[in-house]
Amino acid sequence: MKKLCILLIFPFFTFNIVAQNEFSIYKDSFIEQLWSLYPSWASNSGYYKYNYKLNIPDEVNRKEQLVFSENQLAILNTISIDQLTLADKTDFFLIRDFLKNIPWELNELKEYEWNPSIYNVNGDFSYLLNTEYAPLEDRLRTINEKMKYVAAYFEAAKSNIKNPTIEHTKLAIEQNKNSVDVFSDDIPKAVELANLTKEEKIAILENATACKKSVLSFVTFLEKMPNLHPRDFRLGKELYVTKFSQQIQSEYNSDELFYMALNRKKYLHEQMFHYTQVLWKDYFTNKAIPKDTIVAIRMMIDTLSAKHIKAEDFQTSIEKHIPLLVDFINNKNLIYLDPSKPLEVRKEPAYMAGVAGASISSPGPYDKESKTYYNVGSIEGWPKDKQESYLREYNNYILQILDIHEAIPGHYTQGIYANQSPSIIKTILGNGAMIEGWAVYSELMMLENGYGNNSPEMWLMYYKWNLRSTCNTILDIGVHTQNMSKEDALDLLTRQAFQQKAEAEGKWNRVQLSNVQLCSYFSGFKEIIDLREAYKKEQGAAYSVKTFNEEFLSYGSIPVKYIKQLMLNKQK
Numbered sequence: 001m002k003k004l005c006i007l008l009i010f011p012f013f014t015f016n017i018v019a020q021n022e023f024s025i026y027k028d029s030f031i032e033q034l035w036s037l038y039p040s041w042a043s044n045s046g047y048y049k050y051n052y053k054l055n056i057p058d059e060v061n062r063k064e065q066l067v068f069s070e071n072q073l074a075i076l077n078t079i080s081i082d083q084l085t086l087a088d089k090t091d092f093f094l095i096r097d098f099l100k101n102i103p104w105e106l107n108e109l110k111e112y113e114w115n116p117s118i119y120n121v122n123g124d125f126s127y128l129l130n131t132e133y134a135p136l137e138d139r140l141r142t143i144n145e146k147m148k149y150v151a152a153y154f155e156a157a158k159s160n161i162k163n164p165t166i167e168h169t170k171l172a173i174e175q176n177k178n179s180v181d182v183f184s185d186d187i188p189k190a191v192e193l194a195n196l197t198k199e200e201k202i203a204i205l206e207n208a209t210a211c212k213k214s215v216l217s218f219v220t221f222l223e224k225m226p227n228l229h230p231r232d233f234r235l236g237k238e239l240y241v242t243k244f245s246q247q248i249q250s251e252y253n254s255d256e257l258f259y260m261a262l263n264r265k266k267y268l269h270e271q272m273f274h275y276t277q278v279l280w281k282d283y284f285t286n287k288a289i290p291k292d293t294i295v296a297i298r299m300m301i302d303t304l305s306a307k308h309i310k311a312e313d314f315q316t317s318i319e320k321h322i323p324l325l326v327d328f329i330n331n332k333n334l335i336y337l338d339p340s341k342p343l344e345v346r347k348e349p350a351y352m353a354g355v356a357g358a359s360i361s362s363p364g365p366y367d368k369e370s371k372t373y374y375n376v377g378s379i380e381g382w383p384k385d386k387q388e389s390y391l392r393e394y395n396n397y398i399l400q401i402l403d404i405h406e407a408i409p410g411h412y413t414q415g416i417y418a419n420q421s422p423s424i425i426k427t428i429l430g431n432g433a434m435i436e437g438w439a440v441y442s443e444l445m446m447l448e449n450g451y452g453n454n455s456p457e458m459w460l461m462y463y464k465w466n467l468r469s470t471c472n473t474i475l476d477i478g479v480h481t482q483n484m485s486k487e488d489a490l491d492l493l494t495r496q497a498f499q500q501k502a503e504a505e506g507k508w509n510r511v512q513l514s515n516v517q518l519c520s521y522f523s524g525f526k527e528i529i530d531l532r533e534a535y536k537k538e539q540g541a542a543y544s545v546k547t548f549n550e551e552f553l554s555y556g557s558i559p560v561k562y563i564k565q566l567m568l569n570k571q572k
Contacts, residue, residue, distance in 0.1 A: 019083035023092070026079065027425055030072060030095060034428075037068055040124050045428055046367025048133050051142045054121065054149035058156040062106050069102040086569060090555075090562040091425040098429050101246045109239060114164045114231040116172035116222055117513070119157040121150055122179035122215070126349060129186055133367060136194050140204055143187065147207040154218040161225070165233040167512040169222050176219050179349070183212040235480040235515040243516050248433045249559035250523045254477055261473040261522055265496070268467045269293065275460040276300040294495065301464060301498050304457055305392040309399070314391070315376045318403055319345045322374075325408040332449050335409050335549040341372065341416050343407060348375040358406050362415030365427045372412050389502035397461035400452070401443050409446070409549070410439035417553035426556025432517060434560050437524015438553070440469050444529075449545065464498055469521035471497040472507075476518035479511050527560035528552070535567055 035042035039050035055061050073096070081092055105111065111118060128143055187208045191201050235243065244254040252260065273293040280289050280296075283303050290296045309317050322345070326337060348359070358377060363370035379387050394402060404410055414435060418427045443462065452458030471492055478484035478492075486508060493504035511518060531552075536543045555563050 019080055020085065020088060023079055023084060023088055026075060027091065027095075031424065031428070033068065033072075037064060041428075043124065043127060044364055046133070046364030046370070048366075051128055052145040054124070054146050054153055056149060056152050056156050057112060057119070057160060062112075065102050065106060069099045073099050086566060087423065087555075090558055090566065091423055093562065094425055094429040094558060097246065097249065104242065104246065109243065112160045113162045115168040116157070116161055116164050117168045117175060119154065119172065119218065120175055120179070121153060121211075122176065122182045123349075125211075126179070126182045126186065129182065129190055131367075131370065133370075136190060137196055140187075140190060140194055140196065141200070144200075144204045144207055147204075147211050150211040151214045154214045157218060158221050161222075163229050163231050164222075164227060165231045165512075166227070167233045167509075169225075169227070169230075171513055173219050173222050176215050180212055180215045183208040183215065233512045234483065237481040240477070240480045240515060244519065247516050248519055248523050249431055249561065250433060251527060251561050252523070254481070254519070257473055257519060257523055257526075258477045260526060261470050261477075264470045264522070264526075265467060265474065268463050268470065269297070272297045272460055272463045272467075275456045275463070278456045279460065298495075298498055300460065302392075304397065304461060305395045305500070307397075308391040308395040311379055311382075311387050311391060314379065314394075315345060315347065317399065318374065318376060321400060321403050322407055325403060328446070328451060329409055333546055334445070334449060335413065335546055335553075337408065337413065338416055341369075343372045343374060343412050345374040345376060348377045358402060360406050360411040360415065362412070363419065365419045365421075365424050368419045372415060374407050374412065386502050389500040393500040393503040395461070397452075397458055398465055400458075401462060401465045404443050404446050404451075405439045410442045411435065413442075414438045414553055414557070417550075418557045421554065421556030423556060426558045430557030431524075431559040433520040433524035433527075434563070435524070435557050436469075436520040437526075437528050437560060440466070440521050440525035441528045441532075444525075445545065445549070467497050468499065469525065472518040473522040475507065475511055476515065480515050524560060527564070531560060531564045531567065534564070538568060 035045075035047050035050055036053075037055075039053035039055060042048075042050050076092065076096055076099070079092065081089060084092060125143055125146070128139055128146070131139075133139070134142075188205060191204050194201075196204070241254055244250075248254075248257075250257065273296065276293075276297050276299075277289065279300055283300065290299070322343065329335060329337060359375045361373040361375060363372060379390055382390070406412070418430065421427050443465065447454075447459065447462050452462075475484070475489055475492060479489060484492075489508055489511070490504050493499045493507055494501060499507070532548060535548055539547075551567060552563060555566055
């Protein structure tokens with residue numbers, strides 16, 4: 001029977017309603033199979049149907065992923081992309097790119113062999129225990145079912161590991177040790193509070209004890225494992241170029257972005273020296289400004305950085321700052337903020353420790369009403385000199401910009417908008433460069449609209465902070481593709497980017513444990529700024545900051561190059 005195709009004809013493009021409906025049905029099927037295959041990802045997205053599942057990371061599971069990729073790509077090849085709307089085309093590309101990445105990660109990157117830190121179940125169980133998606137009793141029953149797979153999980157992990165990097169091995173040991181208390185403390189405490197039968201309580205406690213043993217057995221395995229030929233933590237040029245292309249999904253390749261970052265660094269140094277000259281007489285009355293611009297900027301930054309909070313007030317100062325950001329944005333009418341979506345500042349959970357000092361945990365698209373958490377790394381127990389270095393880095397000025405980046409109108413706000421996207425594909429297959437780029441863009445956008453009263457001190461510190469994201473790109477590409485040494489990396493971060501020693505050491509640690517992700521800040525920022533300028537030109541007198549911000553975020557967390565197509569072509 002011949003299908004009836006109804007064509008809607010508009011200037012410049014044609015799309016087919018039947019093709020759209022078929023693609024919509026396909027997307028629903030794709031998502032359901034995706035969640036069945038990746039249950040932890042599903043849970044963190046607020047889809048709780050598969051909470052009881054814990055994938056065993058063995059050859060069978062890897063084969064399932066490869067078959068999924070092959071079958072889904074075969075279906076996509078039957079879809080006539082020319083008959084889809086532009087919005088559906090972006091969904092098509094996101095799904096296709098995700099599926100193509102699966103065999104590359106499993107067959108080429110093979111991180112499951114050399115990165116032991118990917119094996120950590122503690123976060124999954126902590127998430128289920130602390131997310132109130134169901135009564136505590138039901139969550140504990142689900143946790144009990146999931147715990148039955150933990151022993152097999154870690155046995156598979158042990159079998160997978162071959163010549164792991166020293167750095168990722170150390171991280172795996174540290175994170176698993178620090179977070180095993182979810183089984184020894186958190187679950188038993190929850191069992192005491194729950195209305196369960198005696199038999200249920202005994203079974204849950206026994207399984208939790210067994211899980212703790214499995215985690216610690218994995219730790220012992222890593223500590224005692226002979227590793228005569230550890231893999232270099234550097235990814236290498238060939239793998240890096242491919243991963244950059246697949247993850248960042250920029251209009252630029254990694255080499256192009258590297259040189260753009262070098263040019264941005266030069267520009268930022270010029271701006272910083274300008275504000276140093278403006279401020280010099282206020283802070284160095286009887287001292288001539290040094291001819292060496294780097295030295296002069298460093299002296300000014302060091303002076304301003306002395307203005308910082310006490311270590312014990314770090315988290316509370318963030319909590320107090322959040323409502324001030326809300327008031328500023330509302331008064332300036334920069335973007336709509338939904339007051340019904342809660343944000344809670346909390347101490348960083350143990351299972352997240354070891355990589356970044358501040359982060360956002362956003363609710364998934366299926367659980368939109370849950371809290372967003374602003375995770376703050378603790379500096380308790382640090383030596384006094386290391387604490388002081390950290391606090392000088394996150395001084396009174398920088399701490400405000402950090403809150404803009406992580407919370408409002410940065411990651412928290414973007415996460416809320418992403419969950420409202422009409423396409424769940426655009427939310428769950430989120431692009432890191434768009435997400436981080438928005439947070440970096442939001443910092444500049446706030447200052448452009450008067451945040452900080454246009455004080456030269458705030459602008460100088462903003463440029464220092466923006467230099468940080470710029471140097472992230474130089475550092476990441478330099479280390480992983482150009483064999484940049486630790487000495488050169490620390491020179492880049494401390495002397496050229498004016499970072500404190502503790503911050504620079506932390507970033508060196510991070511670049512050893514991650515790759516490509518550090519490029520997402522500058523990459524996304526640059527493409528958003530370029531898009532905004534093109535959008536301004538197109539809109540003319542009708543342009544407004546609020547309209548741009550809200551429309552940009554309305555498309556979900558997709559690559560900026562796709563948002564560019566949607567925003568600049570919507571009238572066509």
